Amino acid sequence: MNINEVKSRISLLLGQKAWGVSLGVGSFLTLEFGQPLLNTNGHQQVHGEWHLWIYNCVWRLEQAGKVLAASEDERSKIESAIVRLEGLSLQSIDIQPPIWDTVFTFENEVILRLFSIYSEDYEHWMLYTPDGNVLSLGPGSNWSYDNEAIPA
Amino acid sequence: MSSEGTPKGNRAQNKQFTDAIREIEKLIGRKLSKREVRRLHDAISGQDYGYHGIIEEGLKEFDN
Numbered sequence: 001m002n003i004n005e006v007k008s009r010i011s012l013l014l015g016q017k018a019w020g021v022s023l024g025v026g027s028f029l030t031l032e033f034g035q036p037l038l039n040t041n042g043h044q045q046v047h048g049e050w051h052l053w054i055y056n057c058v059w060r061l062e063q064a065g066k067v068l069a070a071s072e073d074e075r076s077k078i079e080s081a082i083v084r085l086e087g088l089s090l091q092s093i094d095i096q097p098p099i100w101d102t103v104f105t106f107e108n109e110v111i112l113r114l115f116s117i118y119s120e121d122y123e124h125w126m127l128y129t130p131d132g133n134v135l136s137l138g139p140g141s142n143w144s145y146d147n148e149a150i151p152a
Numbered sequence: 153m154s155s156e157g158t159p160k161g162n163r164a165q166n167k168q169f170t171d172a173i174r175e176i177e178k179l180i181g182r183k184l185s186k187r188e189v190r191r192l193h194d195a196i197s198g199q200d201y202g203y204h205g206i207i208e209e210g211l212k213e214f215d216n
Contacts, residue, residue: 024193024197026166075162078162
């Protein structure tokens with residue numbers, strides 16, 4: 001599969017609304033899309049059919065040309081800002097070579113910009129898909145679409 | 153839960169988490185799947201774990 005096929009698969013996310021937007025460890029952001037799945041992992045988090053994990057990259061959240069928050073801000077500022085993403089539908093995903101800087105554009109002119117910062121060792125972001133695969137962008141220019149259909 | 157060693161700065165905390173994952177993999181002798189990594193992240197999010205706390209939690213979950 002080449003990156004264009006990957007783009008085509010993730011285009012299934014377009015038009016879906018983000019929910020369960022959460023700040024995890026450090027600046028990790030997680031966003032759910034699609035129907036909620038039955039929680040089988042013993043912890044309280046409910047995931048969607050699609051689970052987007054903004055992982056080892058830096059990012060900035062903007063609305064209509066104004067910066068709402070950036071990934072090295074204080075947690076309280078980030079937590080207030082990411083609420084804006086709740087319930088917004090995803091309008092476009094732009095993934096730029098060579099290292100997969102990515103722009104997620106939501107309705108209401110809300111934009112989440114990801115900047116890849118590791119050329120080796122760490123993935124930039126991951127998307128858990130309904131078919132049990134996980135799309136990983138990074139490290140560097142690498143990407144993978146792994147089958148993890150057997151629940152861990 | 154332990155906050156020992158929690159670095160300042162969000163990016164440093166990200167790195168701490170991913171470094172702890174590698175140490176867990178070394179200790180249990182296998183790679184964690186991305187779903188297992190997500191499960192561990194779910195378990196520790198919002199609880200101010202330090203590096204060793206993350207490893208302890210990972211061993212509890214995955215070292216069978």
